Amino acid sequence: MTTPHVDQLSSDLAIHAARLVRLIRRNLEQPAGIRVLSLLDEHGALGVTALAAADQCSQPTMTGAVARLRDLGWVDTRPNPADARGSLVDLTEAGRRELARIREINARLVAERLAAHPDRTVEELAAAVAVLRAVTTDPSEGASQ
Amino acid sequence: MTTPHVDQLSSDLAIHAARLVRLIRRNLEQPAGIRVLSLLDEHGALGVTALAAADQCSQPTMTGAVARLRDLGWVDTRPNPADARGSLVDLTEAGRRELARIREINARLVAERLAAHPDRTVEELAAAVAVLRAVTTDPSEGASQ
DNA sequence: TCGAATTACATAGGTTTCCTATGTATTCTG
């Protein structure tokens, strides 16, 4: 991983990632909310602070995101029976449906655009996700893996 | 490109791209400005509207970005001699230095985090960039390629 | 050649997403 290209590739990764995010933002209502729905789907019910840690954002940011999602009826919040300080956020049925809908939209968007570039393969898409996942995973967490 | 996984992969691509963008945003002062510097480096002097098209953002957004970069001394703007309506935005020496500095920071950030995941290769990084580039390229443009 | 479309950019106004700092309530701990 010390090829001279890495410099340029890293820069390109950042630039095109930002471009993708903006592309999605124009097509979706709640770009930030999706990430939360996705995390809840993956991990099950979590508290606000745990969600913030999982999404690598600040706790107040997650508080705001959860509030918006609750307003939309996509998550609900209940007191944590084991700790009265905290709460547990979980998907509602509507939230699950919304997550499915968004994933379909994302899939269509990505698939359509990839289809215009026949050179790209599913393997490369998988590699892209793996790389992004690796880069965005806190080194201190995944050390054991 | 019609594997059942594509759905999930596309969603993951979006989620992790957003996470990377936020990661970079926390480490950099002018996350949006970098893209402009990079475009100018790649294409040479351009007008605001051409820059906006290249970056796939709205013209007012680019007007704002250019104004911020000019305040920082990283670009300068001169009237377009061939068209008095428009202007030409170009990198200054300070802008070139800043671009180099940022690329180094990005490279270090990406490289360090990838290093924690020995399974990932430079080829995968290149594939990730290729996929992101393909997805973020307007299908109507790249049709000839 | 003169007025109408077009084009380049600026401005106005507003939204979303995110951050730091700080406050309040609850739970651990010595």
Next chain:
DNA sequence: CAGAATACATAGGAAACCTATGTAATTCGA
């Protein structure tokens, strides 16, 4: 049981977007 730590909320503010619209310059057709 008091103090430290923890979970979440609130306050205040900034960056980066967007759409709609205005102004000046250019192009083009009658």
